[in-house]
Amino acid sequence: MIxxxxxxxxxxxxxxxxxxxxxxxxxxxxxxxxxxxxxxxMSASGSAVSQQEAENLRIQYGLDQPIYVQYLxxxxxxxxxxxxxxxxWGRPVTEVIGDRLALTMIxxxxxxxxTWALALPIGIYSAMRQYSIGDYVFTFVGFIxxxxxGFLLALLVLYFGFTLFDANIGGLFSPQYLxxxxxxxxxxDLLGHLPIPAIIxxxxxxxxxxxxMRANLLDELxxxxxxxxxxxxxxxxxxxxxxxxxxxxxxxxxTIGYTLPYVVSGSIIVSLVLSLPTVGPLLLKALIAQDMFxxxxxxxxxxxxxxxxxxxxxxxxxxxxPRIRLExx
Amino acid sequence: MAQxxxxxxxxxxxxxxxDAAVIATNVAEERVSVASQWQLMWWRFRKHxxxxxxxxxxxxxxGMVLFADFLAYADPESSDAQRGLIxxxxxxxxxxxxxxxxxxxxxxxxxxxxxxxxxEYVIDPEVKVPVKLFAEGxxxxxxxxxxxxxxxxxxxxxxxxxxxxxxxxxIQGRDMWSRLMYGTRISLTIGLVGVSLSLVLGxxxxxxxxxxxxxxxxxxxxxxxxxxxxxxxxxxxGLAAAVPQDWSVLQVYFSITIIISLIxxxxxxxxxxxxxxxxxxxxxxxxxxxxxxxxxxxxFVHMVPLFLSHIIAATxxxxxxxxxxxxxxxxxxxxxxxxxxxxxxxLQQAQxxxxxxxxxxxxxxxxxxxxxxxxxxxxxxxxxDAADPYN
Numbered sequence: 001m002i003x004x005x006x007x008x009x010x011x012x013x014x015x016x017x018x019x020x021x022x023x024x025x026x027x028x029x030x031x032x033x034x035x036x037x038x039x040x041x042m043s044a045s046g047s048a049v050s051q052q053e054a055e056n057l058r059i060q061y062g063l064d065q066p067i068y069v070q071y072l073x074x075x076x077x078x079x080x081x082x083x084x085x086x087x088x089w090g091r092p093v094t095e096v097i098g099d100r101l102a103l104t105m106i107x108x109x110x111x112x113x114x115t116w117a118l119a120l121p122i123g124i125y126s127a128m129r130q131y132s133i134g135d136y137v138f139t140f141v142g143f144i145x146x147x148x149x150g151f152l153l154a155l156l157v158l159y160f161g162f163t164l165f166d167a168n169i170g171g172l173f174s175p176q177y178l179x180x181x182x183x184x185x186x187x188x189d190l191l192g193h194l195p196i197p198a199i200i201x202x203x204x205x206x207x208x209x210x211x212x213m214r215a216n217l218l219d220e221l222x223x224x225x226x227x228x229x230x231x232x233x234x235x236x237x238x239x240x241x242x243x244x245x246x247x248x249x250x251x252x253x254x255t256i257g258y259t260l261p262y263v264v265s266g267s268i269i270v271s272l273v274l275s276l277p278t279v280g281p282l283l284l285k286a287l288i289a290q291d292m293f294x295x296x297x298x299x300x301x302x303x304x305x306x307x308x309x310x311x312x313x314x315x316x317x318x319x320x321x322p323r324i325r326l327e328x329x
Numbered sequence: 330m331a332q333x334x335x336x337x338x339x340x341x342x343x344x345x346x347x348d349a350a351v352i353a354t355n356v357a358e359e360r361v362s363v364a365s366q367w368q369l370m371w372w373r374f375r376k377h378x379x380x381x382x383x384x385x386x387x388x389x390x391x392g393m394v395l396f397a398d399f400l401a402y403a404d405p406e407s408s409d410a411q412r413g414l415i416x417x418x419x420x421x422x423x424x425x426x427x428x429x430x431x432x433x434x435x436x437x438x439x440x441x442x443x444x445x446x447x448x449e450y451v452i453d454p455e456v457k458v459p460v461k462l463f464a465e466g467x468x469x470x471x472x473x474x475x476x477x478x479x480x481x482x483x484x485x486x487x488x489x490x491x492x493x494x495x496x497x498x499x500i501q502g503r504d505m506w507s508r509l510m511y512g513t514r515i516s517l518t519i520g521l522v523g524v525s526l527s528l529v530l531g532x533x534x535x536x537x538x539x540x541x542x543x544x545x546x547x548x549x550x551x552x553x554x555x556x557x558x559x560x561x562x563x564x565x566x567g568l569a570a571a572v573p574q575d576w577s578v579l580q581v582y583f584s585i586t587i588i589i590s591l592i593x594x595x596x597x598x599x600x601x602x603x604x605x606x607x608x609x610x611x612x613x614x615x616x617x618x619x620x621x622x623x624x625x626x627x628x629f630v631h632m633v634p635l636f637l638s639h640i641i642a643a644t645x646x647x648x649x650x651x652x653x654x655x656x657x658x659x660x661x662x663x664x665x666x667x668x669x670x671x672x673x674x675x676l677q678q679a680q681x682x683x684x685x686x687x688x689x690x691x692x693x694x695x696x697x698x699x700x701x702x703x704x705x706x707x708x709x710x711x712x713x714d715a716a717d718p719y720n
Contacts, residue, residue, distance in 0.1 A: 011554060014551065014555060015558050015559070018555045018559070022559070026564075026567035029571035030571055143703060144699075146702075147649075147703040148702075149698065151657055155679060155692070159689070162685075163686050258557060258558075261560045261561070265561050268563055268566070269657055269660075284566065284662075295567055296567070299563045302560055303559050306560050
């Protein structure tokens with residue numbers, strides 16, 4: 001068990017290092033360095049940057065040194081919470097991102113929870129009533145969820161909300177709470193707005209999870225021990241929920257680790273369509289304006305949070321699945 | 330049924346009264362036992378009706394890719410602000426008065442609404458523009474080298490650009506149907522090119538990982554796990570945004586394909602590795618090793634043919650992923666850029682809800698996206714089920 005934990009922890013650390021290298025690469029990709037861009041930005045807004053100032057900035061970021069030194073400097077600065085300046089805003093990156101990162105994670109986690117809350121009962125129902133009308137309906141909806149890309153689904157929901165109900169569905173807050181400080185009322189407002197983005201994001205994952213749960217449970221239901229349980233006169237609910245569902249749950253649970261990165265990834269595009277105040281719209285803006293410190297930081301933080309989330313879900317899996325606990329795999 | 334299964338060798342059976350059903354089963358069994366691997370797969374695949382339908386749909390779409398220039402009747406780049414945002418005008422096949430076969434489209438008159446100052450189009454009942462099949466239209470090169478100018482639809486007088494609007498026009502007055510045909514070509518080929526690149530990466534890395542095992546396997550597996558735990562879309566967006574603005578359509582096309590396939594290979598590698606791991610234990614591999622085959626021969630002559638079908642199935646399932654990736658990136662404005670036309674580029678015009686509410690036909694390119702993704706998923710499922718005929 002300890003072995004498994006250490007293994008996952010090391011892998012998570014490696015992943016974070018890989019993400020930091022990739023984020024750094026994104027920052028480095030556009031031609032010219034940060035100081036060039038900064039000077040251009042400052043002169044565009046009317047204030048000049050002196051030669052000396054530029055030189056100082058270059059030394060601060062180690063731009064005169066080889067690329068790995070630059071990377072190390074950037075990483076150490078980032079680890080201390082200094083992600084540089086967001087050029088378009090003229091403010092530190094952390095300030096610009098603000099609580100958007102937390103909102104991104106809230107949307108993603110809400111959608112993962114929804115996926116599970118829906119997929120489990122539907123999967124069990126579909127397996128127990130195989131080939132019933134309900135089974136076909138859920139399978140069909142699941143396939144639609146798989147086939148319609150998130151942004152299209154969001155677009156369609158927006159369109160039908162606009163034409164049929166004359167309602168603007170986008171956003172995470174009602175107008176009066178947009179700039180309001182956090183309060184219980186604002187929190188409840190957020191909860192009221194969460195279901196639509198969560199459903200849009202979770203539909204694809206739910207479709208897949210239902211299929212996995214249904215297939216696993218069907219395999220289990222054909223086994224002799226279920227027949228034995230029925231022959232001994234156990235009630236149908238008990239004969240199914242007590243044993244086969246628990247066995248079928250394990251391979252199903254192991255997919256959770258891959259759900260989070262997928263959902264976070266999808267939330268970026270869906271946020272753009274639904275204009276949610278997450279990091280999605282900010283990332284697109286930053287990329288189009290070539291504001292690379294902001295863009296790189298968003299990719300980095302999003303990646304790190306996802307890795308942490310996946311690690312936590314691994315712990316959860318360990319708690320559910322005794323085989324992992326005992327084998328120490 | 331029993332009769333149809335009999336081969337010429339069974340002619341003698343009529344003389345000896347043996348139960349026909351037993352012979353039929355025997356013959357059927359014999360037929361199965363001598364059938365090749367691919368034949369067995371085909372028989373099993375044929376049973377999967379939905380997958381068969383999906384296969385037909387996929388073929389039709391790739392037919393559209395080949396004949397895009399012929400199916401389009403208007404030059405996709407020909408724009409005119411005077412005919413912006415015209416609603417779809419289906420071709421009327423019969424004369425409404427006489428009932429005779431007379432394909433035509435109603436004439437349109439553009440008017441400025443005096444109160445809103447918006448351009449509106451009303452049908453002019455006096456004018457009927459006759460439509461001709463296989464008509465001459467704008468020049469193109471069929472398959473890239475045969476000069477041609479025939480199109481499925483066209484008009485006898487004037488130009489098709491100004492009179493036929495089967496799926497309406499976009500803001501700049503370009504014909505949606507014709508643009509959709511060209512968009513299909515780009516979106517579906519980018520999927521193919523991307524999947525081939527992923528396939529090369531997946532087979533090489535997955536094969537090496539599964540065949541050699543040991544520390545190489547560990548490294549590749551950890552690499553896959555790392556890649557799978559990173560949210561891909563922000564990463565793609567970052568990479569795609571770095572594609573220089575002044576690159577040509579072709580350069581952007583290939584860089585976007587490479588970006589997408591760099592992350593899409595992991596699932597293919599996983600499948601290939603799994604097959605290698607299980608086949609490596611088989612007796613025939615050891616036999617080949619003992620008779621002195623080199624590793625390349627063992628891999629490519631003895632092992633690959635056995636799981637080629639699995640690779641084909643995994644590839645089919647990876648294709649819709651590539652197509653969605655390209656569509657999403659282009660929709661955001663980070664993938665292909667105009668003048669390139671793809672489904673994502675076409676859907677970019679539908680970004681604003683108000684615009685879409687007024688001219689919903691701008692959302693029509695979403696229909697082929699959904700159909701193609703569904704078809705590839707069903708086809709892939711069918712192929713995966715059929716891939717292991719000895720099971």
